[in-house]
Amino acid sequence: xxxxxxxxxxxxxxxxxxxxxxxxxxxxxxxxxxxxxxxxxxxxxxxxxxxxxxxxxxxxxxxxxxxxxxxxxxxxxxxxxxxxxxxxxxxxxxxxxxxxxxxxxxxxxxxxxxxxxxxxxxxxxxxxxxxxxxxxxxxxxxxxxxxxxxxxxxxxxxxxxxxxxxxxxxxxxxxxxxxxxxxxxxxxxxxxxxxxxxxxxxxxxxxxxxxxxxxxxxxxxxxxxxxxxxxxxxxxxxxxxxxxxxxxxxxxxxxxxxxxxxxxxxxxxxxxxxxxxxxxxxxxxxxxxxxxxxxxxxxxxxxxxxxxxxxxxxxxxxxxxxxxxxxx
Amino acid sequence: xxxxxxxxxxxxxxxxxxxxxxxxxxxxxxxxxxxxxxxxxxxxxxxxxxxxxxxxxxxxxxxxxxxxxxxxxxxxxxxxxxxxxxxxxxxxxxxxxxxxxxxxxxxxxxxxxxxxxxxxxxxxxxxxxxxxxxxxxxxxxxxxxxxxxxxxxxxxxxxxxxxxxxxxxxxxxxxxxxxxxxxxxxxxxxxxxxxxxxxxxxxxxxxxxxxxxxxxxxxxxxxxxxxxxxxxxxxxxxxxxxxxxxxxxxxxxxxxxxxxxxxxxxxxxxxxxxxxxxxxxxxxxxxxxxxxxxxxxxxxxxxxxxxxxxxxxxxxxxxxxxxxxxxx
DNA sequence: ACGATTTGCGGGAACGTTCCCGCAAATAAA
DNA sequence: TTTATTTGCGGGAACGTTCCCGCAAATCGT
Numbered sequence: 001x002x003x004x005x006x007x008x009x010x011x012x013x014x015x016x017x018x019x020x021x022x023x024x025x026x027x028x029x030x031x032x033x034x035x036x037x038x039x040x041x042x043x044x045x046x047x048x049x050x051x052x053x054x055x056x057x058x059x060x061x062x063x064x065x066x067x068x069x070x071x072x073x074x075x076x077x078x079x080x081x082x083x084x085x086x087x088x089x090x091x092x093x094x095x096x097x098x099x100x101x102x103x104x105x106x107x108x109x110x111x112x113x114x115x116x117x118x119x120x121x122x123x124x125x126x127x128x129x130x131x132x133x134x135x136x137x138x139x140x141x142x143x144x145x146x147x148x149x150x151x152x153x154x155x156x157x158x159x160x161x162x163x164x165x166x167x168x169x170x171x172x173x174x175x176x177x178x179x180x181x182x183x184x185x186x187x188x189x190x191x192x193x194x195x196x197x198x199x200x201x202x203x204x205x206x207x208x209x210x211x212x213x214x215x216x217x218x219x220x221x222x223x224x225x226x227x228x229x230x231x232x233x234x235x236x237x238x239x240x241x242x243x244x245x246x247x248x249x250x251x252x253x254x255x256x257x258x259x260x261x262x263x264x265x266x267x268x269x270x271x272x273x274x275x276x277x278x279x280x281x282x283x284x285x286x287x288x289x290x291x292x293x294x295x296x297x298x299x300x301x302x303x304x305x306x307x308x309x310x311x312x313x314x315x316x317x318x319x320x321x322x323x324x325x326x327x328x
Numbered sequence: 329x330x331x332x333x334x335x336x337x338x339x340x341x342x343x344x345x346x347x348x349x350x351x352x353x354x355x356x357x358x359x360x361x362x363x364x365x366x367x368x369x370x371x372x373x374x375x376x377x378x379x380x381x382x383x384x385x386x387x388x389x390x391x392x393x394x395x396x397x398x399x400x401x402x403x404x405x406x407x408x409x410x411x412x413x414x415x416x417x418x419x420x421x422x423x424x425x426x427x428x429x430x431x432x433x434x435x436x437x438x439x440x441x442x443x444x445x446x447x448x449x450x451x452x453x454x455x456x457x458x459x460x461x462x463x464x465x466x467x468x469x470x471x472x473x474x475x476x477x478x479x480x481x482x483x484x485x486x487x488x489x490x491x492x493x494x495x496x497x498x499x500x501x502x503x504x505x506x507x508x509x510x511x512x513x514x515x516x517x518x519x520x521x522x523x524x525x526x527x528x529x530x531x532x533x534x535x536x537x538x539x540x541x542x543x544x545x546x547x548x549x550x551x552x553x554x555x556x557x558x559x560x561x562x563x564x565x566x567x568x569x570x571x572x573x574x575x576x577x578x579x580x581x582x583x584x585x586x587x588x589x590x591x592x593x594x595x596x597x598x599x600x601x602x603x604x605x606x607x608x609x610x611x612x613x614x615x616x617x618x619x620x621x622x623x624x625x626x627x628x629x630x631x632x633x634x635x636x637x638x639x640x641x642x643x644x645x646x647x648x649x650x651x652x653x654x655x656x
Numbered sequence: 657a658c659g660a661t662t663t664g665c666g667g668g669a670a671c672g673t674t675c676c677c678g679c680a681a682a683t684a685a686a
Numbered sequence: 687t688t689t690a691t692t693t694g695c696g697g698g699a700a701c702g703t704t705c706c707c708g709c710a711a712a713t714c715g716t
């Protein structure tokens with residue numbers, strides 16, 4: 001990097017002012033006359049000035065970066081991707097960079113971030129445990145359980161149970177009595193996966209219905225999914241398919257329509273984690289829109305608050321941006 | 329961030345040495361006796377020392393961060409995700425952070441990175457154009473065309489044409505004569521999408537076969553995909569389905585098997601961009617494994633080389649890690 | 657009109673690192 | 687031994703910011 005960029009001193013020299021004045025004008029602090037402030041801002045733009053983050057970080061003793069941990073799964077990638085972009089967006093607003101955490105944590109990395117967002121952490125996830133042990137401010141999206149769980153300063157959750165119950169009640173209102181849940185069979189299941197299953201079964205029991213859960217492995221092949229659907233419909237005689245993982249509802253649509261069944265008439269399909277265009281907005285599928293982008297942004301804002309008040313007690317916050325879309 | 333970590337000076341004080349000695353011992357430079365070097369390293373570990381990147385960046389005038397640009401598409405996410413983790417891995421080895429670039433580039437961000445990797449950039453992609461205009465060292469994975477293309481210092485490509493031809497020849501060897509390509513119909517197609525289509529049609533012509541291309545929109549719903557497959561098989565009478573986008577082959581498998589067709593017997597399916605577990609390793613689908621993780625790592629290494637030799641002429645490099653898996 | 661307060665700005669230090677140089681002691685060359 | 691050369695280490699400056707303080711001028715209160 002031979003290229004050298006304009007510094008605060010260049011601006012100061014250009015205007016015959018001191019670096020202090022320029023710094024506080026740009027930073028919004030200090031007591032500067034409005035005319036000078038404008039002038040400084042203007043020449044800063046003209047010179048293409050952009051503040052040197054390294055210098056600032058060094059001085060104010062903050063890294064300016066937050067880490068993002070995404071669980072090592074094959075499913076729901078679109079959700080995580082959008083979530084990541086939401087984090088990026090929120091981070092930019094609060095002047096953070098976002099760095100992606102690889103599966104393995106090299107111990108140094110932990111101390112190169114001001115805080116971490118872990119989305120859908122598996123119970124006892126070693127990377128999260130290590131971060132917590134290191135005292136890194138951590139926001140868990142979905143609950144984290146495992147070593148150091150008492151040190152999670154922030155937890156963000158959507159109203160999964162309420163939304164899911166709404167969607168399920170809608171099935172009932174449409175006269176469906178034989179529902180089947182396609183659940184993710186992950187040996188280390190996230191709180192979402194666990195809650196989802198419980199919400200479903202308890203809802204069934206409350207309503208006098210028989211819960212039918214069909215496991216689909218996390219790394220399930222298309223055939224496995226087809227097998228599960230077939231089983232649910234043929235053996236289980238299901239008149240409504242409730243899909244846990246993102247994309248499963250769309251897959252089900254293919255399979256079912258391929259068999260000549262009409263969605264909305266012969267049976268209903270609902271997605272508990274609607275994929276952007278495929279499921280959300282699909283007129284034949286009821287779906288919960290987790291609004292991943294806004295979700296990620298909210299997580300970042302929570303983390304930022306925690307970083308700025310490190311000694312505040314742990315906080316649990318609800319994300320209000322998720323919504324449910326019901327067919328006709 | 330109230331937490332304050334051990335500095336190089338703490339180590340120096342502890343051992344009665346100077347910061348210079350400690351720094352060069354840790355950095356591997358300078359002339360230090362082996363005994364002292366060991367001693368320093370040891371106490372550094374003991375004190376949990378980790379070098380302050382801000383201070384180093386400030387001093388050596390490098391940011392220590394590379395940006396990653398992922399195209400705003402819904403498909404092939406698993407590929408991009410794995411690619412991203414490959415980048416992260418390679419970056420860690422060369423002591424970089426990786427920051428995700430959101431869709432929109434705030435102009436400041438461009439100068440907070442030492443370089444950028446753009447994977448499958450669309451022609452004229454504004455973000456890439458802006459980066460190139462700003463003189464940021466840029467590696468394009470797949471060719472970039474558009475404003476500033478002459479300033480792309482590094483291009484990395486896999487042997488798509490060769491691998492695809494191998495897979496196609498294999499179809500021929502199995503007696504398939506009526507192949508159909510499921511192509512991505514993107515208004516702003518990446519070089520990969522364009523090349524793939526050309527490779528296919530030229531191969532057909534060379535072998536006296538009639539090329540059949542079925543467009544599938546980038547944001548295609550499952551129904552659209554089913555429609556394309558149905559069209560190819562029923563109307564086109566295809567005995568082999570060549571799938572461009574990741575995941576399409578697996579989807580096709582569902583549809584075809586749902587219709588009672590046997591893969592490998594009634595017809596063949598090949599994937600030009602095999603998804604990790606679903607297609608790669610699927611005994612019934614021939615697929616090209618783009619080895620996204622290694623691909624990302626290679627891209628990072630190329631970028632690092634370019635950052636260190638900014639004045640070197642533009643370089644085009646082949647990625648040798650991709651491979652093709654043929655059914656029986 | 658005189659002291660008290662506010663306003664506008666600048667000087668200097670500090671953050672933690674690396675790198676250039678200098679200098680003594682040890683070793684090699686003569 | 688005397689003169690070069692190498693080895694091992696330390697002093698000090700610099701990177702670009704921010705922040706604490708200080709100080710003159712302007713404004714205020716009475």
